Amino acid sequence: MQRYLQHLCEGADRRTKSFLQAQVLDPNSLQYGGIRGDIWEAKPTVYALATALAAYLNPGCSHFESGELLRAMKLAAAFVERTQRDDGSFDYPSCNFHSAPDTSFCFKRLIAGYRLMTGAGAARPELEELRDCFRRILRRALPAIRDGGFHTPNHRWAIAAALLQGANLFAQEEAFAESLRARAGQYLAEGIDCDEDGEYAERSAGNYNAVVNNAMLALWQETGNDFYLDCVRRNLTMMLDYIDPDGYVFTQNSTRQDLGRKDRPDLYFYQYLAVCSHEPNEAFDAAAHEIIRSNQARGDLAPDCLHILMNHPEMAAHVFSGCGFPAEYRRFFPRSGVLRVARPAYSYTVLRGKSGFLYVKRGALTLCVRLGESLCETRNFVPAQMDVQGNACTLSGEAQGWYYQPFDEPPATADWWEMDQSARKKKIACTLHTRVRIVEREDGLDLALEAKGLDRLPLRLELWLPQGVKLSHEAFAVTPPAGAELLLRSGKLEIRQGADVLRVGPGFGEHAFGGHYSGEERNLQGVTVYCNAYTPAERSFSIRVGT
Numbered sequence: 001m002q003r004y005l006q007h008l009c010e011g012a013d014r015r016t017k018s019f020l021q022a023q024v025l026d027p028n029s030l031q032y033g034g035i036r037g038d039i040w041e042a043k044p045t046v047y048a049l050a051t052a053l054a055a056y057l058n059p060g061c062s063h064f065e066s067g068e069l070l071r072a073m074k075l076a077a078a079f080v081e082r083t084q085r086d087d088g089s090f091d092y093p094s095c096n097f098h099s100a101p102d103t104s105f106c107f108k109r110l111i112a113g114y115r116l117m118t119g120a121g122a123a124r125p126e127l128e129e130l131r132d133c134f135r136r137i138l139r140r141a142l143p144a145i146r147d148g149g150f151h152t153p154n155h156r157w158a159i160a161a162a163l164l165q166g167a168n169l170f171a172q173e174e175a176f177a178e179s180l181r182a183r184a185g186q187y188l189a190e191g192i193d194c195d196e197d198g199e200y201a202e203r204s205a206g207n208y209n210a211v212v213n214n215a216m217l218a219l220w221q222e223t224g225n226d227f228y229l230d231c232v233r234r235n236l237t238m239m240l241d242y243i244d245p246d247g248y249v250f251t252q253n254s255t256r257q258d259l260g261r262k263d264r265p266d267l268y269f270y271q272y273l274a275v276c277s278h279e280p281n282e283a284f285d286a287a288a289h290e291i292i293r294s295n296q297a298r299g300d301l302a303p304d305c306l307h308i309l310m311n312h313p314e315m316a317a318h319v320f321s322g323c324g325f326p327a328e329y330r331r332f333f334p335r336s337g338v339l340r341v342a343r344p345a346y347s348y349t350v351l352r353g354k355s356g357f358l359y360v361k362r363g364a365l366t367l368c369v370r371l372g373e374s375l376c377e378t379r380n381f382v383p384a385q386m387d388v389q390g391n392a393c394t395l396s397g398e399a400q401g402w403y404y405q406p407f408d409e410p411p412a413t414a415d416w417w418e419m420d421q422s423a424r425k426k427k428i429a430c431t432l433h434t435r436v437r438i439v440e441r442e443d444g445l446d447l448a449l450e451a452k453g454l455d456r457l458p459l460r461l462e463l464w465l466p467q468g469v470k471l472s473h474e475a476f477a478v479t480p481p482a483g484a485e486l487l488l489r490s491g492k493l494e495i496r497q498g499a500d501v502l503r504v505g506p507g508f509g510e511h512a513f514g515g516h517y518s519g520e521e522r523n524l525q526g527v528t529v530y531c532n533a534y535t536p537a538e539r540s541f542s543i544r545v546g547t
Helices: 002-022 043-057 067-083 100-118 125-147 153-169 174-188 208-223 226-240 265-276 282-298 306-311
Strands: 090-092 096-099 329-333 338-342 347-351 358-362 365-375 378-380 385-389 392-404 426-441 444-452 458-465 470-473 476-478 485-487 493-497 500-505 527-534 537-546
Touching: 002 043, 002 067, 002 282, 002 306, 043 067, 043 090, 043 100, 043 306, 067 125, 090 100, 096 100, 100 125, 100 153, 100 306, 125 153, 125 174, 153 174, 153 208, 208 226, 208 265, 226 265, 226 282, 265 282, 265 306, 358 444, 358 500, 365 392, 365 426, 365 444, 365 493, 365 500, 444 458, 458 537, 527 537
Parallel strands: 485 527
Antiparallel strands: 090 096, 329 338, 338 347, 347 358, 358 365, 365 378, 365 458, 385 392, 392 426, 426 444, 444 537, 458 527, 470 476, 470 493, 493 500, 500 537
């Protein structure tokens, strides 16, 4: 662990250097002591302070006991205190004001910094002014967190964790502490949204899973209740099957802003470490080791968690015994409708309820499969049912062509926008039934497409590819620009990105209809290959790994 601790120290030093460079030092500025930005916000400064305190108190950091840093931290803490509203809250100025959730996120870092100053820095008189400032900010924040509300599922647990941390910190104020515990109890009474598979409601593998895990760890530490630790265990076990063989997190099922983003699992490093340093867990030990090892090997900025390891010495003292993520896995998550499979040569994911229902990955090359079917308001096949049996997965769904009928009685208004359109009867003119069967092979996938119930609808099998791929066919070889669209009428197509190759086909091209003129999803950042047929249609298509 020692060389990784040094890597974390280097990361803290780099962040602290940026903090020093980004500070506004003009005493006439409202942001005097804060981090330079276009809006007046405390959170970036709060987060930077926790890291800066770790760097100041850790002998392995170049900013250890730096007088310049101490002066800057005092300025920064004064800025945070000045930014705090009269009710104790902080704003998230892009959208949330008097925000209990954002105040709880600030509280998380503030109490971590405070615990550094009362733990590793307890005997340092030069920190007394800073400790007192932090304590005032923390005390003022708690009523705002207690009396406020929330927007998203994860906010509940950040608020509950902050309230229980605050109740323990200010336990001597018995009535106040009890009010914090009572409010936390109201949130916790809703039940934690972690299902048996370990997935939280927001399905955010790239970000909010880690945010909720952080809150669960805090709840466990404050209450001693292993129920919260078990939520973390289940989610981290799930996450082992959400890390692709190339080391990125699969995010295409997220309901939040990380949807489709390319994220490394670095946020989970200290969480895997927290569990495996508490109890034996070979898989978590290996995952934590792989995350920090690969982060260092890439030369990336270390995860921002030195303050956490310093507050939990058992994590810093952990000795790794393994290294790596699972090389192969197969797991079906029936509640969220996700099938995740990793094989030696490739990996793939099947999704229910998504227009991009299949992702195939060979190394760094990712292919997304969709079906375009323009029928009334429908633009894509979105599978409603998903059946997994052995090495086969079947997706199915239907789309209706409908038309409004005139009201049986004249409406009260002639204004279209004032009419209750939901009260109109509809005529169902046709129903399209679509079925896709995906069969796993050693070297790729076989797809069987079936669309029936309506004739003459122009169906589109769409392959969404990243920018920069090289496409080779017996009739051409091309590297298309971003936004390019090609129709594969026949034969097989080779898709190459660096050393990674997929071969797809055979193509079919009964028409050249590219979709409805409005409401279509377009792959403007990459390349789209179409195979088109009229319904009723039955087609076979394969995706194979090449070399």
